[in-house]
Amino acid sequence: MHRTAVLTLCRRVFLQTLRHLCEEVPRKLRVSEALSGVGLGKNVQIQGWVRSVRSQKANLFVDVNDGSCLQPLQVVSTSENQDPQLTFGSAVQIRGVLKKSLHRKQSVELEAGNIYVVGECNPLDFPFKIKERHKLDYIRQFPHLRSRTNTFSSLLRIRSEAAWAVHSYFKENGFVHIHTPIITSNDCEGAGELFQIEPSCPQNEDDNFFSVPAYLTVSGQLHLEVMAGSFSRVYTFGPTFRAENSQSRRHLAEFFMVEAEVAFTRSIEDLTTVMEAMFRRTTEHVLDRCPQDVDLFHKHVTPGHRDAVEAMLKAKFHVVTYSEAINILKQSAQTFAFPVNWGCDLQTEHEKYLVKHCGMRPVFVIDYPYQLKPFYARDNRDQPQRTVAAVDLLVPGVGELCGGSLREERLDLLKARLEEVGLEDTYSWYLDLRRFGSVPHGGFGMGFERYLQCILGVDNIKDVIPFPRYAHSCLL
Numbered sequence: 001m002h003r004t005a006v007l008t009l010c011r012r013v014f015l016q017t018l019r020h021l022c023e024e025v026p027r028k029l030r031v032s033e034a035l036s037g038v039g040l041g042k043n044v045q046i047q048g049w050v051r052s053v054r055s056q057k058a059n060l061f062v063d064v065n066d067g068s069c070l071q072p073l074q075v076v077s078t079s080e081n082q083d084p085q086l087t088f089g090s091a092v093q094i095r096g097v098l099k100k101s102l103h104r105k106q107s108v109e110l111e112a113g114n115i116y117v118v119g120e121c122n123p124l125d126f127p128f129k130i131k132e133r134h135k136l137d138y139i140r141q142f143p144h145l146r147s148r149t150n151t152f153s154s155l156l157r158i159r160s161e162a163a164w165a166v167h168s169y170f171k172e173n174g175f176v177h178i179h180t181p182i183i184t185s186n187d188c189e190g191a192g193e194l195f196q197i198e199p200s201c202p203q204n205e206d207d208n209f210f211s212v213p214a215y216l217t218v219s220g221q222l223h224l225e226v227m228a229g230s231f232s233r234v235y236t237f238g239p240t241f242r243a244e245n246s247q248s249r250r251h252l253a254e255f256f257m258v259e260a261e262v263a264f265t266r267s268i269e270d271l272t273t274v275m276e277a278m279f280r281r282t283t284e285h286v287l288d289r290c291p292q293d294v295d296l297f298h299k300h301v302t303p304g305h306r307d308a309v310e311a312m313l314k315a316k317f318h319v320v321t322y323s324e325a326i327n328i329l330k331q332s333a334q335t336f337a338f339p340v341n342w343g344c345d346l347q348t349e350h351e352k353y354l355v356k357h358c359g360m361r362p363v364f365v366i367d368y369p370y371q372l373k374p375f376y377a378r379d380n381r382d383q384p385q386r387t388v389a390a391v392d393l394l395v396p397g398v399g400e401l402c403g404g405s406l407r408e409e410r411l412d413l414l415k416a417r418l419e420e421v422g423l424e425d426t427y428s429w430y431l432d433l434r435r436f437g438s439v440p441h442g443g444f445g446m447g448f449e450r451y452l453q454c455i456l457g458v459d460n461i462k463d464v465i466p467f468p469r470y471a472h473s474c475l476l
């Protein structure tokens with residue numbers, strides 16, 4: 001045979017084999033990819049969990065979801081594929097051809113060749129029932145299974161997207177991400193709500209593992225202050241821990257905090273600008289990227305909350321001083337359980353009243369009494385009521401979302417304050433930061449779970465974190 005003919009034949013055989021191999025091994029698709037039309041007309045494979053099964057004449061319809069999006073993919077097969085193990089909640093692997101659907105609710109469907117049940121699920125024992133929208137406090141009892149419900153999987157996708165948006169906000173604005181330690185020897189907030197760490201089997205009874213008492217961090221702020229002194233703009237986003245013996249709907253023993261620290265800043269306004277921009281950017285991103293998941297909450301879990309979120313985004317955040325806030329509360333016709341006096345800590349009932357008074361929009365309360373805030377807050381040196389340049393952001397439905405301040409950068413004032421509270425030795429390294437190239441700076445922390453409560457309207461903080469930890473509860 002002529003050499004060219006041999007080459008042409010070889011090429012044809014090679015291409016045919018390649019095509020055959022490609023056809024034989026169906027492409028694995030996520031449900032979200034299939035629903036957006038990837039793999040249309042091709043042999044594909046889907047893996048996931050059954051949301052519903054129904055038989056109609058000669059056809060079998062199975063809805064499958066793999067967590068990539070809220071909507072399931074409809075699989076159509078013949079009733080020969082009916083299998084007693086193919087039940088709501090079972091895990092399946094399905095191969096078939098992805099086709100255009102004539103049904104108005106979906107654009108594609110999978111015409112299945114074979115349906116393989118990977119893991120059975122007995123519907124009588126499974127705590128969730130088909131087609132039922134269980135309440136958040138019911139599914140909370142099953143932290144190991146609740147991500148299988150539509151509601152909680154939507155929540156976790158929103159949480160993931162919001163976390164991504166927070167990182168991207170800081171990246172776009174020139175902040176350096178710092179991994180601040182989880183184990184620390186300081187109590188940044190000075191509130192004594194620390195979990196102390198000890199080895200479970202100490203090598204030597206008298207020995208302290210770290211040679212100093214060590215705790216789970218309540219805030220990465222002090223470590224961020226170190227880094228702001230080199231990078232100017234830094235942030236961290238990680239777990240923080242507070243031993244608050246509270247069963248409230250806004251407190252956890254372990255929660256995630258977004259914290260930022262900005263050097264060369266002299267005004268509280270520089271901080272409130274960052275807080276407001278981060279809130280808006282993150283919220284707009286979530287509304288844009290997770291429309292179905294957010295709708296599930298705004299339509300079925302917390303009906304009407306969408307309007308509240310849109311109103312928050314439309315309005316400019318309001319600013320009041322602590323003293324103005326006290327006057328507003330004093331003039332209110334409402335009777336508060338906690339009395340209102342200049343110098344008192346604002347309670348949830350006060351925070352909610354202030355937000356309502358300001359038209360249900362976020363409110364920054366600034367310039368708090370000196371005695372109410374930790375040692376690091378910058379002294380305003382005002383008279384007759386001494387205040388510090390601290391700020392809390394209050395939001396509808398939740399109350400306090402963020403807390404921050406300008407930091408005391410003046411060595412003599414910081415030293416005097418640390419002496420006042422007997423901490424000058426503990427914080428000698430912190431004083432060093434004011435000795436070597438000190439600059440005016442400030443920062444804030446935002447409770448990430450409270451943020452999710454705020455945009456979704458979820459009443460209980462335990463319903464916006466995968467595995468809630470609080471007093472007398474540490475499941476799993």
Ligand code: 4AD
Binds near residue numbers: 188251400
């Ligand atoms: O106001 P906090 O205590 O501020 C700090 O920790 C500062 N060191 C942060 C900083 O300036 N870098 O906490 C910040 C936010 C609160 O506004 C609240 O949203 C949230 O953290 N938070 C909690 N969230 C859930 N459970 C708890 N127990 C919380 N305690 C505070």
